Amino acid sequence: KIAARGPYRHVWVQPAAGDAGTALGGALHVAAAQEGTAPEPMPGTDLGRGWSDDEIRAWLETAAVPYEEPDDIAETVAEELARDGVVAWFQGRSEFGPRALGHRSLMAHPGRAENLERLNHVKGREEFRPVAPMVLADRAADLFTGPLPSPYMLFVHDVDPAWRDRIPAVVHIDGTARIQTVEERREPLVARMLAAFERRTGLPVVVNTSLNTAGRPMVDDPRDALECFGSAPVDLLAIGPFAVRRGRAFA
Numbered sequence: 010k011i012a013a014r015g016p017y018r019h020v021w022v023q024p025a026a027g028d029a030g031t032a033l034g035g036a037l038h039v040a041a042a043q044e045g046t047a048p049e050p051m052p053g054t055d056l057g058r059g060w061s062d063d064e065i066r067a068w069l070e071t072a073a074v075p076y077e078e079p080d081d082i083a084e085t086v087a088e089e090l091a092r093d094g095v096v097a098w099f100q101g102r103s104e105f106g107p108r109a110l111g112h113r114s115l116m117a118h119p120g121r122a123e124n125l126e127r128l129n130h131v132k133g134r135e136e137f138r139p140v141a142p143m144v145l146a147d148r149a150a151d152l153f154t155g156p157l158p159s160p161y162m163l164f165v166h167d168v169d170p171a172w173r174d175r176i177p178a179v180v181h182i183d184g185t186a187r188i189q190t191v192e193e194r195r196e197p198l199v200a201r202m203l204a205a206f207e208r209r210t211g212l213p214v215v216v217n218t219s220l221n222t223a224g225r226p227m228v229d230d231p232r233d234a235l236e237c238f239g240s241a242p243v244d245l246l247a248i249g250p251f252a253v254r255r256g257r258a259f260a
Contacts, residue, residue, distance in 0.1 A: 012156040012164060024054050024161035025106030033105070053195055054110050054161065057103030060231060065249040068231035075257045078250055083198055086116070086247045087205030090215060093118050094244035095131060097220055099234040100198055103227070108162045109219035110189055111143065111199040113228045115243070117216040122177035124216055131241050133223040139187070140218040142179035145203050146190040148213040152176075153188050162189040176214050189217060 012020045023030055040046050060068075069076045079085040086096050098114040109115075115131065117124040119142060129136050146158050155166030165185045168176070179186050193200040207213045220228040222241055228234050231248060238246040238253065246253040 020156060022161070022163050023051070024108065024110075024163065027107070029106060054104040054106055054108070055102040055112050056105040057112075058229060059102035060249070062249050062251075065231055065251060068235065069248070069251060069253070072235050074235070074253055076251045076253045079252055081201070082247050082250050082252060083202035084205050085252050086202050086245065087209060089245045090116060090118055090206055091209040093121060093124075095128065095242070097228075097234065097238050097241075097243045097246045097248075099220065099228065099231070099246065099248040103229050106161075108189075109217060109227065110160070110162060111191065111196050111217070113220040113234075114143075115218050115220050116143075117178065118210070118212075119176040119178045119214045119216045120210065120212055124178040128216065128218055131243060132218070132221070133241075139181060140179060140216050141187045141189060142176060142214040143189045143191055143199065143203065143217040144214045145200060145207070146192045148207075149188065149190045152214065153186065155188075158190040158192065159188055160190055160192070160195070162187055164188075176212060178216050179214065 011017070023033065025033065037048050040048050086098065089096055096116045098116055101112050104110050104112050115128060117128055125140055126136055128140055129138050141162055144152060149157050152169050152172045153166035154169070156164045159166070164187070166188050168180050168184055168186050173180050173184060191199050191203060203213060203215060206215055220237060222237060228237050234246060234248055244255050
């Protein structure tokens with residue numbers, strides 16, 4: 010309502026604008042008080058921990074799970090999603106705040122209405138809980154009406170009627186969706202995956218929800234990712250440049 014009816018041309022909301030945001034506010038306050046230090050615009054939410062490819066490989070070797078290193082993990086994931094597989098996506102540094110925004114995500118095909126119930130089953134949570142669409146920023150206006158860009162999944166957008174039956178898994182009962190727009194310059198790997206999925210399906214959207222199960226925090230480190238993959242019916246774990254497939258890991 011603020012974006013649609015307020016007096017502002019642009020509305021920006023800090024993506025962890027709750028109790029967690031007080032930590033960021035405290036850091037900004039201290040930084041502003043330091044001579045020669047000036048706070049900079051927030052580049053994204055990937056402010057948490059991250060691991061090198063070698064460190065991730067070491068975790069996989071320790072866990073003794075079979076894995077592969079495809080030429081392009083984005084293409085591998087797009088192919089699995091196009092086949093209607095569920096993918097656990099662990100890339101880069103973890104997100105700050107309550108939303109999965111392309112670093113610790115569970116992903117699925119948006120064109121299957123039953124994937125909403127399916128993902129809630131994977132996560133072990135109530136069937137009515139919604140999931141959200143990730144969409145390429147340069148395609149978002151073709152599908153959604155509302156504040157754009159929307160990189161932090163904070164605004165509710167109207168879904169164009171022509172698209173509601175094409176991406177039913179992410180459309181709320183009132184014809185809306187809480188979208189995340191993805192820009193290539195900020196999230197090149199996610200954008201590449203979305204483009205590869207659109208080439209296969211004609212859909213520039215992927216279902217995105219947080220990588221965790223009910224009652225547990227969002228996955229942070231590789232051990233968390235492997236434990237979540239091992240305990241939930243997920244078809245593929247994309248962890249760094251590596252792919253772990255359920256059929257091979259639990260043969």
